[in-house]
Structures are given as structure tokens and as C-alpha cells.
Amino acid sequence: MALAAAVLATFSLNAFAAKTELTVYTALEAEQLKSYKDAFEKANPDVEIKWVRDSTGIITAKLLAEKARPQADAVWGLAASSLAILDQQGMLQSYAPKDLGKIGANYRDAANPPAWVGMDVWAATICFNTVEAEKQGLTKPVSWQDLTKPEYKGKIVMPNPASSGTGFLDVSAWLQTFGEKQGWA
Secondary structure: OHHHHHHHHHHHHHHHHOOEEEEEEEOOOHHHHHHHHHHHHHHOOOEEEEEEEOOHHHHHHHHHHOOOOOOOOEEEOOOHHHHHHHHHOOOOOOOOOOOHHHOOHHHEOOOOOOOOEOOOOOOOOOOOOHHHHHHHOOOOOOOOHHHHOHHHOOOOOOOOOOOOHHHHHHHHHHHHHHOHHHHHO
């Protein structure tokens, strides 16, 4: 009987010592995850983060598919456009972090408390292979508009905007910069 009580007591202590696992869906870049995890777990030593990482479109689709039975405890590092969709679907719980007033209005939901708060700002750019360009006699593009020149036909690659936040950011930027008709062209 004493042995059973000792085993039960040890099991009970171990059960209480176990960390709470927090499932976090994210589209953050893999190299960013460690610093966020370390900082969060340092501030919350009884919680351990379990990341589910994929591109923005995949994470957004996953969250929408799981709407009736959510699997994630939190979402970090997802595009504001995706968060707006999730908010329209009633899938976000409002939260006001400490020092919310220090975060610019463009980087958070306008509601009080906000449904989402930004943590990164990303910009799109053109990467240009100068070695291949020299071999093929291509001029260096200096604007998005330059990429519409015939010399670049069949030589441009980009991520799929339906599944990639980067691809979506590019298309969104073109539509906002050039207008819908010219942006799609």
C-alpha cells in the first residue's frame, strides 16, 4: 500500500510539473521561430510552444478549414489580410497587449481591443541575377514596371499568390500601385 501511495504521489507531482503545450500556427520564417519561442518561454516558463509553420495561404486555409474545431491555440506572424478574413469569420479573440498605444494605427486592428496586432512589416523587392543577365544581354530592372518589358518574358519567377504571403504581397502591391486593370496586366 505504501509503495502504491509513493508511486501515485510521484505520478501526481510529475503531472503537475508538466508544461502546458501551446500550439501556434505561424507563417514566420523558420529562422525567426527560435527567438520568439525563447522569449515567450522565458516569460512563461510553464508553457512550451509547439509550432505549426507553413506559408501564409496554407495557414489561412488550414485555420478556415478548422473553424468548427480549432486546433491552434494562437496565431503568430500571419498577414494582416489573412487576419482580416479570419476576423470577418468571427474566428479571432480580441486582445490588447501591454503598450498597445505605442503601436501605430496602421499596424493593428482599429477595434478596441484589437482583433490583431502586427509584429513585422515586410516589403517586396526584385532579385536580379546579374551573372545570367550578362550572359543573356538583359538590362537591369529598376521598377516593377520594367518587368513588363518583352526581354523578360519567360524569365521571371515568383511564388504563387494563392498560397504564399510573399506572392500575395507582390500582387497586392501591383494592384494598389498601378490600379486593377494595369496591375493584373
